[in-house]
Amino acid sequence: MVSAVPDDALPRRFGDYLLFDKIGEGGMARIYLGRTKTELGGERLLVVKQILPTLSSSEQFSRALIDEAKLAAQLSHGNIVQVSDLGREDDMLYIAMEYVEGFDLRELLRECSKNKVPLPVEFSLLIVTETLRGLDFAHRRRDDDGKPLGLVHRDVSPSNVLVSFEGEVKLCDFGIARAMGADSDLPDETIQGKAGYMSPEAANGEALDGRGDVFAIGIILWELLAGRRLYKGDGGPSLEQARQAQVPELPTRGYPDEENLHALVMKALSKDVGARYESAQAMLRDLEAYISTAGLVASPLKFGEWLMEHFGAEIIEKRRARERAAKAIEAGPLLRVEPTGTPPPVTSTVHPPAASVRPATRGNSAGGAPPWVYLVVVLLVAAAAAAFMLTPS
Ligand SMILES: Nc1ncnc2c1ncn2[C@@H]1O[C@H](COP(=O)(O)OP(=O)(O)OP(=O)(O)O)[C@@H](O)[C@H]1O
Ligand SMILES: [Mg+2]
Numbered sequence: 001m002v003s004a005v006p007d008d009a010l011p012r013r014f015g016d017y018l019l020f021d022k023i024g025e026g027g028m029a030r031i032y033l034g035r036t037k038t039e040l041g042g043e044r045l046l047v048v049k050q051i052l053p054t055l056s057s058s059e060q061f062s063r064a065l066i067d068e069a070k071l072a073a074q075l076s077h078g079n080i081v082q083v084s085d086l087g088r089e090d091d092m093l094y095i096a097m098e099y100v101e102g103f104d105l106r107e108l109l110r111e112c113s114k115n116k117v118p119l120p121v122e123f124s125l126l127i128v129t130e131t132l133r134g135l136d137f138a139h140r141r142r143d144d145d146g147k148p149l150g151l152v153h154r155d156v157s158p159s160n161v162l163v164s165f166e167g168e169v170k171l172c173d174f175g176i177a178r179a180m181g182a183d184s185d186l187p188d189e190t191i192q193g194k195a196g197y198m199s200p201e202a203a204n205g206e207a208l209d210g211r212g213d214v215f216a217i218g219i220i221l222w223e224l225l226a227g228r229r230l231y232k233g234d235g236g237p238s239l240e241q242a243r244q245a246q247v248p249e250l251p252t253r254g255y256p257d258e259e260n261l262h263a264l265v266m267k268a269l270s271k272d273v274g275a276r277y278e279s280a281q282a283m284l285r286d287l288e289a290y291i292s293t294a295g296l297v298a299s300p301l302k303f304g305e306w307l308m309e310h311f312g313a314e315i316i317e318k319r320r321a322r323e324r325a326a327k328a329i330e331a332g333p334l335l336r337v338e339p340t341g342t343p344p345p346v347t348s349t350v351h352p353p354a355a356s357v358r359p360a361t362r363g364n365s366a367g368g369a370p371p372w373v374y375l376v377v378v379l380l381v382a383a384a385a386a387a388f389m390l391t392p393s
Helices: 059-073 105-114 121-139 176-182 188-192 210-226 239-244 258-268 280-294 300-330 371-390
Strands: 012-014 017-025 029-037 043-051 083-089 092-098 102-104 161-164 169-171
Touching: 017 043, 017 300, 029 300, 059 083, 059 092, 059 176, 102 105, 102 300, 105 161, 121 161, 121 169, 121 210, 121 280, 121 300, 161 300, 210 258, 210 280, 258 280
Parallel strands: none
Antiparallel strands: 012 017, 017 029, 029 043, 043 092, 083 092, 102 161, 161 169
């Protein structure tokens, strides 16, 4: 029997949201799938990112995150995950955003290697061009007075590139890394953990502009073409590797015009910021030109079909698991958690399904047999006693 609802019990309410499935956990947050009511009485599925208490309790971090998330919420573009809400609930900061049903790029690559299905180069190039489109849009944003907002993602990495089962590519977590940088008391591992896709200037703690994001997407493209991580090391990529930015030549795979493609990647990965692409747009332009002349054009539609063909079973299983979790909420009325032993002063109310939870019954809430059973027992005892006394000895 349950005497208290654990913090992580699902489904549970969290502000305006009903969280029903945990879909991820990163270095700074827990990610839940939730539902909320829309103004016209409908329901909307979305992702609620709960910032871990260690970060939520830092005033510096909270202020910076709120500033960044407000800017990110203004970004409305097909290649950027739309942020819909930001707030504080139960002493925890949270960000609500569009749910992208699919894989993040890290997961997709893991699935590809597990199933021994190579990701075709045209889809690798599609993932990178679509991400660049999102970056370019954000980098060029201006405020109402026409002043550039200077938005930089700062954490472009495979886990922040989401690939939907429809073949769309969306970048998430815009600007959140800046908030992390605002808190100088953060543990070193948090920063170190990001070294794998960091530009040398970021690793040196220098001022950053959009070219830092260009370097990061350059690493992603290098890795997609090489089929391996750029920076390796026993404890994972190190800040020192990011500072040195040594990029080995890419292996030859026999793609059309391959030297052009390699030159493009190396330009994005130039250690000298001045020699790098000056913007995401400049890189996008060169990459689109290469794709077109090399005949490696792909569309989200084709990518979606390829995903379905190779990972259809996983896709359907993911959908079913989500539907099962959602159905558990629809299954009926709220259930009451009933404690055993000494009753605590308050009973908690949760939704199904939680272990050891059973439907609340009217009356008789202390458990045990109904009153008529006691009455029958008393009558039987009395009758037996009377019979005993009347029996002649
Ligand atoms: N909007 C979303 N829709 C669907 N899945 C999401 C969404 N946002 C995040 N996820 C999933 O949750 C995982 C964890 O996200 P989170 O941002 O907490 O960690 P991370 O991306 O691994 O690390 P970090 O963002 O700190 O570099 C993601 O990798 C992704 O698989
Ligand atoms: Mg993330």
